[in-house]
Amino acid sequence: MKVILLTAALLAVPLTAPAQAAPHHDAVRYASIKGCDRGDDGRLPCGPWRLVMHSGEQRVLADAQTVALKADGKPYKYLPAPVAVSGDGTKVAYFAKNSHRLAVRTLGGGVTLLPAGAVPRVPQYEVGLVLSDDGGRLAVTIGTGQVRIFDTSDGARLGTLPRGETLVDFSGDGGEVLTTVDADESVTDVVVRADTGELVSRATPPQLVSANMPLALAADGRTAAAFVAGKSQLVLYDVETDQVLGRVPVKLPKGDLNAIDWTGDRQVTLHLTTQAGRMNVVQIDTETGAVRLRDRYTVLKDSLVVAACGG
Amino acid sequence: MRICSATAALLASAVLGGVAWAPAAHARPAQVGLAWIPTCTERSGITVPCPTWRLLAPGGGVTTSSAVAGVSVDRRGRSTGEAAPLAVSADGRSVAHQRSGDHRLVVWHLPSGRRTLLPRSLLPKGAGTDLVSLTLSPAGDRVLVDYLDQAERVPTKLYTLATRRTAELRGGDTPIGFSPGGDRVLTERVTADNTTALVVHEPDGTSVRRTPPQVVANAPVKALARDGRTVAVVVSGHPERGKPPRLRLYDLATGKLTEGVDLALAPGDTPFTARWGEGGKLTVAVPGRGKGGTAVVRVLTADPATGAVKQAERYTTGKDPYFYTVAGE
Numbered sequence: 001m002k003v004i005l006l007t008a009a010l011l012a013v014p015l016t017a018p019a020q021a022a023p024h025h026d027a028v029r030y031a032s033i034k035g036c037d038r039g040d041d042g043r044l045p046c047g048p049w050r051l052v053m054h055s056g057e058q059r060v061l062a063d064a065q066t067v068a069l070k071a072d073g074k075p076y077k078y079l080p081a082p083v084a085v086s087g088d089g090t091k092v093a094y095f096a097k098n099s100h101r102l103a104v105r106t107l108g109g110g111v112t113l114l115p116a117g118a119v120p121r122v123p124q125y126e127v128g129l130v131l132s133d134d135g136g137r138l139a140v141t142i143g144t145g146q147v148r149i150f151d152t153s154d155g156a157r158l159g160t161l162p163r164g165e166t167l168v169d170f171s172g173d174g175g176e177v178l179t180t181v182d183a184d185e186s187v188t189d190v191v192v193r194a195d196t197g198e199l200v201s202r203a204t205p206p207q208l209v210s211a212n213m214p215l216a217l218a219a220d221g222r223t224a225a226a227f228v229a230g231k232s233q234l235v236l237y238d239v240e241t242d243q244v245l246g247r248v249p250v251k252l253p254k255g256d257l258n259a260i261d262w263t264g265d266r267q268v269t270l271h272l273t274t275q276a277g278r279m280n281v282v283q284i285d286t287e288t289g290a291v292r293l294r295d296r297y298t299v300l301k302d303s304l305v306v307a308a309c310g311g
Numbered sequence: 312m313r314i315c316s317a318t319a320a321l322l323a324s325a326v327l328g329g330v331a332w333a334p335a336a337h338a339r340p341a342q343v344g345l346a347w348i349p350t351c352t353e354r355s356g357i358t359v360p361c362p363t364w365r366l367l368a369p370g371g372g373v374t375t376s377s378a379v380a381g382v383s384v385d386r387r388g389r390s391t392g393e394a395a396p397l398a399v400s401a402d403g404r405s406v407a408h409q410r411s412g413d414h415r416l417v418v419w420h421l422p423s424g425r426r427t428l429l430p431r432s433l434l435p436k437g438a439g440t441d442l443v444s445l446t447l448s449p450a451g452d453r454v455l456v457d458y459l460d461q462a463e464r465v466p467t468k469l470y471t472l473a474t475r476r477t478a479e480l481r482g483g484d485t486p487i488g489f490s491p492g493g494d495r496v497l498t499e500r501v502t503a504d505n506t507t508a509l510v511v512h513e514p515d516g517t518s519v520r521r522t523p524p525q526v527v528a529n530a531p532v533k534a535l536a537r538d539g540r541t542v543a544v545v546v547s548g549h550p551e552r553g554k555p556p557r558l559r560l561y562d563l564a565t566g567k568l569t570e571g572v573d574l575a576l577a578p579g580d581t582p583f584t585a586r587w588g589e590g591g592k593l594t595v596a597v598p599g600r601g602k603g604g605t606a607v608v609r610v611l612t613a614d615p616a617t618g619a620v621k622q623a624e625r626y627t628t629g630k631d632p633y634f635y636t637v638a639g640e
Contacts, residue, residue, distance in 0.1 A: 184549065184552070184554060185526045185529075185546045185547075185557065186525075186526070186529040186530070186546065186547050186549075187524075187525040187526050187529060188525065204524070204525060204526070205525075206506075206522075206524060206525070207504075207506035207507065207522060207523075207524065207525055207528050208504055208506055208522070210525050211504065211505040211506050212504070212505055228504055228505065229505075230502075230503035230504055230505055231503050231504055
């Protein structure tokens, strides 16, 4: 089974969870679309998007576009339409089937539709969707070009990122975004912008950071973390001062890095995936390096594409 | 046996004139500035290097030598269809190459005509020459033999001709070049961090290593200075943005990096090799296309303080070269 995993932000469980009442709606672990064998055409997306919950329950996202539409509105059967899940598993972004508008659904709540002109008329498979951890912000990447940031409570466009900057992710609290850009002298710069697109800081990081992307940005909008797989370490970096703050050795379960996110003041969460479709979600204390297995699951075997929570 | 210069000139013009060439096994140039190999097409239509390298002298003149093999061989001795390894020392007076016939690696000292056989132990047992990369020291007295195995386990061998001693550099270390005196070697290696480190190997076997900033790691050309710690860094030009290539200096001992200068070259003219020369200047080579599918290589002196360049030599290959290399590359 070959499963394509879309970029994931992370399922954050507040550290005070046991004291709170468990949310009475379950949270999404991942969204999955089935792949059906269609002979010469290979495995194609078929059926609705399924939301696989923490409880194990499967819900159907009935109003989401499943097969990507081309710019002329006709379906392109080979690729699924984009979908994203917020880090906390409470919101899902997708193209609405009927209106073809971008939608953000809150589980157990309502749907916000973005205005019809929010996204230019491009093939849906050229659109990338990223939700912030709590789903309050949606970043829409169009092709290799522009990134637009929306407030998901009312669909208002907050800002646009300059062309040439590639979105990496939202900061821990959704207040900023981290991007990368090919700068002069053949280097990669990291850039922090507010959700309005306004520049906060920019730096040419050392190789240790640029060679171990992606980078996760904390809620403070300046502290970043990268996972150095070859040394099984987290490296912490301050974008504002261009300083490596330290390295934290960590002992991790098997898997390749699928996503890295700040989920607390001193907590980074990694999504690790194995070839067999297993997902290990670990929380790391950035001061002690202590690792806690937060969640573990195997994706549905018939999945063609999976958007793990936050992705 | 000495060839008088008149005969060599006749030979050269015969080659240039496209006349059927009878191998003159004893042709020997005084100095080589650029070596190139033309493209031949096999009956099957595949393009391969022709059997013979052309050796261009500074100031003009071309010679060929049937002893300098043009095509590398695999471990069974069969032609691979790739160019045989060849390197010319910076002083232009030594050529390290694969010898025709027995495929052995040799260093040909042009002034004396002597060919020094390199020991078989410089290559893995039974290996062919197809994965071999050669680098000569500026005076041709030492040679680096890099075997490009996928796993990067085979150590690079550093051989000193006079003493017949072999030193080994770690398998994962990719040679960049010698210091001007030939006593030190600059290499780069990818670390467990996924970063690229620069390493200077000292004559006593010790080494100094540092992980430089992105701009140095990503630079296509680097050259170690006589002091064994200053590295000249050639930063690529960016034609789309109209940025010319640049030259910066990196101190491997302290990690300091100068702001550098723009080189007085067009954005598309990034040098493909550099080495430190006299008076604190660098000698760089810039590739270019000539008329009718030829390659034109300009050898220039660059001033690291101002970025000013001055042409020292200019070489034009024949039509459609398969490969070329300049002295000191």
